[in-house]
Amino acid sequence: MSDSHYQYPKHHVAVDCIIFGYEKDILKVLLSHRRFQPAQGDWSLIGGWIREEETAEKAAERVLVEITGLKDIYLEQVEVFSKLDRDPGGRVISIVFYAMIRLDKHDSVLAEKHGTGWIAYNKIPKLVFDHEQMLLAAHEKLKLKASYELIGQNLLPTKFTLTQLRKLYEAIFQRKFDPGNFRKKVLSLGMLEKQTDKNTSDSKKGAYYYRFENKEENLIRDNIVKRF
Amino acid sequence: MSDSHYQYPKHHVAVDCIIFGYEKDILKVLLSHRRFQPAQGDWSLIGGWIREEETAEKAAERVLVEITGLKDIYLEQVEVFSKLDRDPGGRVISIVFYAMIRLDKHDSVLAEKHGTGWIAYNKIPKLVFDHEQMLLAAHEKLKLKASYELIGQNLLPTKFTLTQLRKLYEAIFQRKFDPGNFRKKVLSLGMLEKQTDKNTSDSKKGAYYYRFENKEENLIRDNIVKRF
DNA sequence: ACAAAAGTGTTTCGGCTACACCCATGC
């Protein structure tokens, strides 16, 4: 596709981001409470236009920096939504991304200023346009990734206990995992490094902290969750 | 994203399709031999522009009809490629799809007219721009799908033997599967319907034909190929 | 008779599951 581009139609192209965060055993999503028309007062995903001089990924990063103040966020493409009437304001092609961010790091003042809020995944209100479908697609993709790769690096604090990691998985998959089996499974991957100190606030006995080893080989692909 | 669209930049948006076909135990891809500048003589994927009044999926379907004469083709989104310089002719955002088509059904005269050819997957020549990356991404997605769903419906003739199905899988994964185990695995899914007639051309003994049962429950999600 | 694919049966092995059970500690 390269000859005489200029005679062909051009389109408005946007990015919409599903920003996952994790706090108090709950998977959350950063949503925006629209303060103007159309759909004023409704909740929507965080999005923005793609500029002429930026890739879709750069646009998503820019939007994330504007809202959360965070750079170097984990981002993954989900899907393109291009129905003609998906946005009542006009024909807009939207490229959907999901992001994982560490809630403890994010700039809440900035988020507040943009009228955003962290909403528990299982308590998502009605969203504008096709944003619910986008959210579902992003969640499926997140589960798929978490099922064959150990995630958590981008959602948990640097140091975490295995119970915290398990509860993250329980929040993502909305189901329980056997504590003993989960522990054995994730440790067998050899991606976690045991620390010498313990967390004593979540239990009486105290649980050792772990952290992700930053090896190159950490692209381990194994079945962590078999079916879902 | 809906207020005052008109002040925001618009982009050229294209679709590029990786069209998979299967013939003589070989996985093939339909490529186009460019007959004009730029990159004249080079091979490229089949693509086209998205029109104002069509979705990305519709654009891909239209392109496929133009080239193969086939409607109702299996299509799946792969990924968006949006690097600024990916197309030397200008800034083009490309939405990549892969398709599976039955080679026995396709219109070879039409394809010929467009300067296209079926190339074996493991003998792909150098492709223009970022089309090689697109092809790799599409192949990964195809393998992922084939690993948890029984595919073949869209690549094989209506009637096929289990050996033909196995060889399709071997072509997709570029590895061998144990004939006995493969047979037991796919039959255990209960998605195939044994026919009364046999194929006698591929072997002396003859092998029963099977066909896909067209049940709704055929959305079975199981591990057909564990790791790859 | 032999080769070659079709089709069935069997054994082994590893991993997941479901537990039981001990440990450490705050109350």
Next chain:
DNA sequence: GCATGGGTGTAGCCGAAACACTTTTGT
């Protein structure tokens, strides 16, 4: 002492993998 989460051990089960073996038929 007892409740609670931390952590270890183990028996059973299921499915994948490896491979032996029998069937059928064209040459």
